[in-house]
Amino acid sequence: MIKKLSKSIREYKTTALLTPLYMIGEVAMEVLIPTLMALIIDNGVYNSDISYIVKLSILIVVAAILSMAFGIMGAKSGSKASCGFAKNLRHDLFHHIQDFSFKNIDSFSTSSLITRLTTDVQNVQQAFQMIIRICFRAPIMFIFAIIMVVHNGGTLVAVFAVAIPVLIIFCALFIKKVFPIFNRIFKHYDKLNRVVEENLTGIRTVKAYVREELEKEKFDASSSAIHDDFVKAQKMLVLINPVVQSVSYACILAICYLGARLISVGDMGTGELMSVFTYTMQILSSLIMIAMILVQLSMSKASAERIIEVLEAKPEMELNENGLKSVEDGSVVFEHTNFSYSGKDTPLVLHDINLEIKSGEMVGILGSTGSGKSSLISLIARLYDVTSGSVKVGGHDVRDYDIKALRDGVSVVLQKNTLFSGTVRSNLLWGNESASDEELTWALKSANADFVFTSKDGLDTVVEQGGNNFSGGQKQRLCIARALVKKPKVLIFDDSTSAVDTATDFAIRSALRRDVKNCTKIIIAQRVNSVMDADKIVILENGYIDDVGTHDELLSRNKTYQDLVKVQLGGKDNG
Numbered sequence: 001m002i003k004k005l006s007k008s009i010r011e012y013k014t015t016a017l018l019t020p021l022y023m024i025g026e027v028a029m030e031v032l033i034p035t036l037m038a039l040i041i042d043n044g045v046y047n048s049d050i051s052y053i054v055k056l057s058i059l060i061v062v063a064a065i066l067s068m069a070f071g072i073m074g075a076k077s078g079s080k081a082s083c084g085f086a087k088n089l090r091h092d093l094f095h096h097i098q099d100f101s102f103k104n105i106d107s108f109s110t111s112s113l114i115t116r117l118t119t120d121v122q123n124v125q126q127a128f129q130m131i132i133r134i135c136f137r138a139p140i141m142f143i144f145a146i147i148m149v150v151h152n153g154g155t156l157v158a159v160f161a162v163a164i165p166v167l168i169i170f171c172a173l174f175i176k177k178v179f180p181i182f183n184r185i186f187k188h189y190d191k192l193n194r195v196v197e198e199n200l201t202g203i204r205t206v207k208a209y210v211r212e213e214l215e216k217e218k219f220d221a222s223s224s225a226i227h228d229d230f231v232k233a234q235k236m237l238v239l240i241n242p243v244v245q246s247v248s249y250a251c252i253l254a255i256c257y258l259g260a261r262l263i264s265v266g267d268m269g270t271g272e273l274m275s276v277f278t279y280t281m282q283i284l285s286s287l288i289m290i291a292m293i294l295v296q297l298s299m300s301k302a303s304a305e306r307i308i309e310v311l312e313a314k315p316e317m318e319l320n321e322n323g324l325k326s327v328e329d330g331s332v333v334f335e336h337t338n339f340s341y342s343g344k345d346t347p348l349v350l351h352d353i354n355l356e357i358k359s360g361e362m363v364g365i366l367g368s369t370g371s372g373k374s375s376l377i378s379l380i381a382r383l384y385d386v387t388s389g390s391v392k393v394g395g396h397d398v399r400d401y402d403i404k405a406l407r408d409g410v411s412v413v414l415q416k417n418t419l420f421s422g423t424v425r426s427n428l429l430w431g432n433e434s435a436s437d438e439e440l441t442w443a444l445k446s447a448n449a450d451f452v453f454t455s456k457d458g459l460d461t462v463v464e465q466g467g468n469n470f471s472g473g474q475k476q477r478l479c480i481a482r483a484l485v486k487k488p489k490v491l492i493f494d495d496s497t498s499a500v501d502t503a504t505d506f507a508i509r510s511a512l513r514r515d516v517k518n519c520t521k522i523i524i525a526q527r528v529n530s531v532m533d534a535d536k537i538v539i540l541e542n543g544y545i546d547d548v549g550t551h552d553e554l555l556s557r558n559k560t561y562q563d564l565v566k567v568q569l570g571g572k573d574n575g
């Protein structure tokens with residue numbers, strides 16, 4: 001785990017290594033000061049040696065200044081290294097997620113990925129800072145202070161033989177109780193993020209269905225679960241101080257009693273006893289620090305594991321970086337294609353699909369909801385990999401292409417396509433960064449999206465988050481235009497004109513026929529109207545191809561098609 005995460009330290013390695021060195025310097029000075037004080041009392045004060053007192057006082061001031069300087073430098077470099085580490089870790093996670101296939105994204109929920117990128121990284125950052133600053137400081141202070149107690153107090157060290165096991169037992173019990181609570185808190189965070197994400201992305205639906213109160217309840221429930229668990233953890237955390245203070249006072253009382261006896265028989269100086277008191281506090285506080293580190297580490301262990309789970313998740317899709325760099329033509333062939341979303345052991349959503357689409361053809365896909373239409377077209381752009389069989393584009397298996405080349409050649413306007421905040425131009429340029437204004441204008445006109453030119457800003461018209469300043473139909477046409485800018489060999493519309501009226505739908509199809517030549521067009525539609533002039537129409541039923549033919553052929557022989565025409569067109573052949 002440490003090896004995997006430490007890869008993200010990179011340019012902050014030197015800073016991270018310097019931090020414990022500064023902390024060791026700080027501890028060394030802190031431990032030196034009580035001994036110098038003891039020497040002042042036992043030698044300087046006892047012998048009324050002013051010059052000795054002045055000399056050692058100057059040494060104490062120097063040690064205190066050095067201790068402060070090391071402390072500041074340690075804190076500064078610790079913060080710099082941990083913030084840098086967190087930045088790199090977020091970068092590594094985010095970049096890795098960008099390589100995920102749809103299947104990977106499906107397996108982690110979006111909200112869980114958000115928690116991992118934010119809260120979990122923050123926890124690991126805190127643990128990292130603790131490790132480099134306190135993980136060294138506390139044990140070193142403990143060891144130095146014990147050595148100094150043996151040196152100055154001799155047998156008084158025996159007091160710690162009782163105190164330390166008591167504290168260790170208390171800390172072990174504490175960690176055992178508190179760890180499951182923190183583990184639970186992260187799961188609550190996942191849930192809270194899911195509620196917030198769903199609510200904000202679907203805020204319009206929430207309002208349309210007047211679900212605000214229910215949403216508030218869902219949010220409050222998740223938020224209260226986090227609150228309750230934090231309160232439980234805090235209730236235990238507040239126990240630490242009284243327990244430690246009780247142990248400290250018991251140690252000091254024992255040391256007072258035993259030290260006084262040692263002084264009375266002349267085996268110890270008053271200054272030495274005073275220094276032992278200070279070392280006692282240092283020993284106990286370092287033990288508490290070690291306990292706190294263990295709590296923080298056990299808390300961050302859960303976060304670290306969740307981060308590593310993402311980093312180690314192999315993109316489900318093996319990308320062929322040396323694959324073919326361009327799609328020759330727009331032919332598409334399915335050969336005995338089977339597909340299921342979760343691999344071989346789960347039910348197929350597409351069964352033994354055999355289909356040949358010639359380059360330049362216009363193909364319509366019809367089928368009842370859930371029949372597998374979207375699944376079928378997602379295989380052409382390799383959004384998912386087939387479970388068995390193959391899909392060929394331009395005569396080659398889609399897995400033989402460099403993925404960018406394939407997706408440049410196959411443009412999909414998804415059912416739920418999104419516009420991003422920016423301008424119409426910046427959205428269209430997603431299709432092709434170097435497209436000229438003429439090409440963008442052509443794409444907008446072909447997609448029947450010339451409404452853009454009625455706005456005074458034209459291509460620079462602002463697009464708000466999610467394209468919320470456009471109507472559903474306008475958004476769809478902008479998404480179609482974005483797909484056209486790519487000048488693809490295969491253009492796929494997954495119910496992409498569902499939000500436009502029949503006349504606009506017809507206008508878009510006519511414009512596509514006129515302007516977008518030599519390009520295979522595959523259109524999933526609910527309306528027979530949208531596909532009846534296609535070169536062939538595919539009827540899908542329960543993941544199987546039920547029939548393939550032209551409008552006339554299907555009308556003469558296919559019951560499902562006849563029923564669709566009857567319901568939608570009143571039995572008329574409107575071709």
Ligand SMILES: Nc1ncnc2c1ncn2[C@@H]1O[C@H](COP(=O)(O)OP(=O)(O)OP(=O)(O)O)[C@@H](O)[C@H]1O
Binds near residue numbers: 373375
């Ligand atoms: N990401 C997914 N993970 C698991 N199963 C899925 C996923 N997407 C779709 N399915 C399942 O696959 C089957 C086919 O779904 P698909 O979306 O391809 O149908 P469709 O014909 O496009 O439906 P619609 O017309 O409603 O969009 C359905 O049973 C659906 O539940």
